[in-house]
Amino acid sequence: MEQLAFTCLSVFSLACALGVVLSKNAVNGAMCLLLCLAGVAGLFVQLHAYLLAFILVLVYAGAVVALFLFIIMLLDMQGGRTWRFKGMNALAGMIAAVLLVTGLNTLAVRGRLGAGPPMGHSAGSSLKLYSYQLFTTYLLPVQVMGFLLLIAMLGVIVLSRRAAPGEDAP
Amino acid sequence: MTPSLEAYVMLSAALFVVGFLGVLLRRNTLVIYMCLELMLVAATLALVAFSRFNGTEDGDVFVFFILTVAAAEVAVGLAIIVALFRARQTVQVDQLDSLKH
Numbered sequence: 001m002e003q004l005a006f007t008c009l010s011v012f013s014l015a016c017a018l019g020v021v022l023s024k025n026a027v028n029g030a031m032c033l034l035l036c037l038a039g040v041a042g043l044f045v046q047l048h049a050y051l052l053a054f055i056l057v058l059v060y061a062g063a064v065v066a067l068f069l070f071i072i073m074l075l076d077m078q079g080g081r082t083w084r085f086k087g088m089n090a091l092a093g094m095i096a097a098v099l100l101v102t103g104l105n106t107l108a109v110r111g112r113l114g115a116g117p118p119m120g121h122s123a124g125s126s127l128k129l130y131s132y133q134l135f136t137t138y139l140l141p142v143q144v145m146g147f148l149l150l151i152a153m154l155g156v157i158v159l160s161r162r163a164a165p166g167e168d169a170p
Numbered sequence: 171m172t173p174s175l176e177a178y179v180m181l182s183a184a185l186f187v188v189g190f191l192g193v194l195l196r197r198n199t200l201v202i203y204m205c206l207e208l209m210l211v212a213a214t215l216a217l218v219a220f221s222r223f224n225g226t227e228d229g230d231v232f233v234f235f236i237l238t239v240a241a242a243e244v245a246v247g248l249a250i251i252v253a254l255f256r257a258r259q260t261v262q263v264d265q266l267d268s269l270k271h
Contacts, residue, residue: 152242
């Protein structure tokens with residue numbers, strides 16, 4: 001049963017990821033990204049990371065994809081070719097594909113990832129566990145993230161401001 | 171029967187490869203950016219799977235931070251793309267070649 005759900009979710013996410021890459025229209029791509037994120041959130045649920053699944057849907061599907069859709073519809077992007085297969089690009093793509101296939105093959109053939117059964121966290125109290133970790137072990141990173149968000153906010157305000165006449169554009 | 175760790179890692183690698191191909195082969199800056207997000211999510215999936223199969227919380231907490239940074243990154247990146255579009259009236263990467271010698 002769990003295996004079946006995993007297979008369905010993984011095929012779904014992979015198909016939607018391919019949809020992001022292959023769709024000609026950027027709006028369709030964003031919709032495929034949304035579905036792919038939903039699939040990944042389902043996989044998180046299977047891994048018993050319920051809170052992370054919730055946050056993924058909230059932050060990614062709710063905020064990030066919505067922002068993408070806004071920008072795609074704001075900027076008119078018709079015209080121009082969709083793909084680039086030229087000289088260096090095709091070569092780089094081929095080399096990257098060979099490297100990635102080699103790596104995957106190594107992982108599949110020789111990988112010993114400690115294939116034991118999943119060890120459970122104490123399910124149900126995961127929010128408590130996360131907050132305990134965040135406020136003890138990871139207190140400094142949390143502060144740094146706060147500053148990062150603040151700086152990103154200021155950066156966005158500066159970038160999206162229209163330049164006043166007689167002033168250089170940012 | 172539960173899926174193994176290898177299955178999760180392979181799936182995450184496959185998602186990463188798809189995103190990577192998108193970054194290499196597409197021309198539209200926004201689509202490239204969406205593919206970057208896809209790669210980030212693939213890495214996130216691997217982290218959560220490792221964390222689950224090793225019985226630790228550290229991978230999950232790390233995913234929190236990745237999500238935070240991704241949100242900030244998307245905001246700044248899209249602001250840059252909009253500024254770029256205002257200046258150049260295009261978001262196709264092959265027309266944004268002012269820095270080419």
